[in-house]
Amino acid sequence: xxxxxxxxxxxxxxxxxxxxxxxxxxxxxxxxxxxxxxxxxxxxxxxxxxxxxxxxxxxxxxxxxxxxxxxxxxxxxxxxxxxxxxxxxxxxxxxxxxxxxxxxxxxxxxxxxxxxxxxxxxxxxxxxxxxxxxxxxxxxxxxxxxxxxxxxxxxxxxxxxxxxxxxxxxxxxxxx
Amino acid sequence: xxxxxxxxxxxxxxxxxxxxxxxxxxxxxxxxxxxxxxxxxxxxxxxxxxxxxxxxxxxxxxxxxxxxxxxxxxxxxxxxxxxxxxxxxxxxxxxxxxxxxxxxxxxxxxxxxxxxxxxxxxxxxxxxxxxxxxxxxxxxxxxxxxxxxxxxxxxxxxxxxxxxxxxxxxxxxxxxxxxxxxxxxxxxxxxxxxxxxxxxxxxxxxxxxxxxxxxxxxxxxxxxxxxxxxxxxxxxxxxxxxxxxxxxxxxxxxxxxxxxxxxxxxxxxxxxxxxxxxxxxxxxx
Numbered sequence: 001x002x003x004x005x006x007x008x009x010x011x012x013x014x015x016x017x018x019x020x021x022x023x024x025x026x027x028x029x030x031x032x033x034x035x036x037x038x039x040x041x042x043x044x045x046x047x048x049x050x051x052x053x054x055x056x057x058x059x060x061x062x063x064x065x066x067x068x069x070x071x072x073x074x075x076x077x078x079x080x081x082x083x084x085x086x087x088x089x090x091x092x093x094x095x096x097x098x099x100x101x102x103x104x105x106x107x108x109x110x111x112x113x114x115x116x117x118x119x120x121x122x123x124x125x126x127x128x129x130x131x132x133x134x135x136x137x138x139x140x141x142x143x144x145x146x147x148x149x150x151x152x153x154x155x156x157x158x159x160x161x162x163x164x165x166x167x168x169x170x171x172x173x174x175x176x
Numbered sequence: 177x178x179x180x181x182x183x184x185x186x187x188x189x190x191x192x193x194x195x196x197x198x199x200x201x202x203x204x205x206x207x208x209x210x211x212x213x214x215x216x217x218x219x220x221x222x223x224x225x226x227x228x229x230x231x232x233x234x235x236x237x238x239x240x241x242x243x244x245x246x247x248x249x250x251x252x253x254x255x256x257x258x259x260x261x262x263x264x265x266x267x268x269x270x271x272x273x274x275x276x277x278x279x280x281x282x283x284x285x286x287x288x289x290x291x292x293x294x295x296x297x298x299x300x301x302x303x304x305x306x307x308x309x310x311x312x313x314x315x316x317x318x319x320x321x322x323x324x325x326x327x328x329x330x331x332x333x334x335x336x337x338x339x340x341x342x343x344x345x346x347x348x349x350x351x352x353x354x355x356x357x358x359x360x361x362x363x364x365x366x367x368x369x370x371x372x373x374x375x376x377x378x379x380x381x382x383x384x385x386x387x388x389x390x391x392x393x394x395x396x397x398x399x400x401x402x403x404x405x406x407x408x409x410x411x412x413x414x415x416x417x418x419x420x421x422x423x424x425x426x427x428x429x430x431x432x433x434x435x436x437x438x439x440x441x442x443x444x445x446x447x448x449x450x451x452x453x454x455x456x457x458x459x460x461x
């Protein structure tokens with residue numbers, strides 16, 4: 001942690017409102033983007049962000065100085081988002097259909113598309129696909145890690161990811 | 177640039193009410209903790225009085241009574257933290273002396289009590305000790321209504337240890353902060369267009385198990401299939417048209433009343449995903 005971050009964290013541990021507000025202002029814009037990516041709509045994203053930041057300030061006492069602050073906060077937001085989606089409706093375990101080939105959605109299929117367009121397209125996806133796409137493609141976790149986090153089997157993750165990419169491509173193509 | 181990089185610096189703005197909710201929670205937590213400290217201070221007073229009465233050991237008494245003026249002083253976090261750790265230690269000592277007369281307080285952290293100046297307090301240690309100490313302190317002779325909130329506080333801290341690890345957990349019971357905005361359901365459940373019970377003989381009620389045609393306003397789908405099974409697992413009806421439904425008759429025989437299972441498969445036209453909906457309904461006669 002950078003020294004100025006450490007100072008801020010120490011202030012937050014003492015429930016200093018000003019320090020907490022500074023920390024919030026530092027990370028709220030990027031965390032709002034993260035929550036929007038996962039939830040797809042503004043109202044739920046703001047709920048998730050509020051719950052997430054409350055958890056951040058409740059647990060900031062346990063943060064070690066060796067940890068990276070931004071990564072820790074982001075992890076809390078992602079976990080809160082996943083928990084919220086789970087509460088809504090259990091994550092759908094997609095069975096890998098036998099004949100379903102990975103109809104090559106090219107690795108660089110999304111390179112020329114603007115971030116806003118991708119965000120809007122993500123919002124249309126069903127919850128499970130959206131979460132898996134976020135975790136695999138944007139956060140960069142491996143299939144095994146995502147399977148462990150969500151409590152699903154690896155083949156499900158792979159096929160859901162594949163379907164997410166296909167669906168996204170279809171949506172983005174429709175809107176061009 | 178990978179997707180990850182492009183999203184790394186993406187930012188969005190949020191409403192002010194989000195911070196308001198967070199700030200409210202911070203304030204409430206601070207009040208709760210301050211409440212514990214005054215609780216702890218009172219506990220120390222009671223404990224030291226009890227100690228004085230039962231075992232007037234010179235050195236421990238001196239150390240413990242040295243706490244009293246500090247506790248009565250300003251409720252600064254640093255002082256209160258010392259008080260809490262002393263209170264926990266003292267409480268442990270009381271239970272030990274009941275069992276063993278020869279005990280000298282090994283648990284009294286003399287370093288943190290007498291030598292340490294107020295300002296140099298490990299806030300993290302204090303928080304952990306405060307949470308652990310809160311329970312025994314409250315369980316001591318003082319009856320306080322804060323016990324209930326203390327438990328929820330401990331439960332919150334206990335549950336939230338998992339948030340920073342890789343496993344997803346069930347969310348905290350946040351008993352303190354109400355949600356500011358209601359959840360916006362942007363998706364509609366197919367099940368809400370299905371009857372929960374049908375009554376074919378009674379003319380006024382729903383007599384046919386089929387999906388309400390208004391579902392097409394909300395969900396566009398095709399490749400519709402519906403199957404109905406009885407409790408024994410036998411299929412009593414199937415159709416591929418969403419305008420048709422089951423009237424409770426199988427092979428010309430009116431089926432008995434009870435629970436029946438439906439399975440509906442359809443293809444969502446917007447995403448192309450095949451969806452499966454299943455549940456039960458009641459056949460009433």
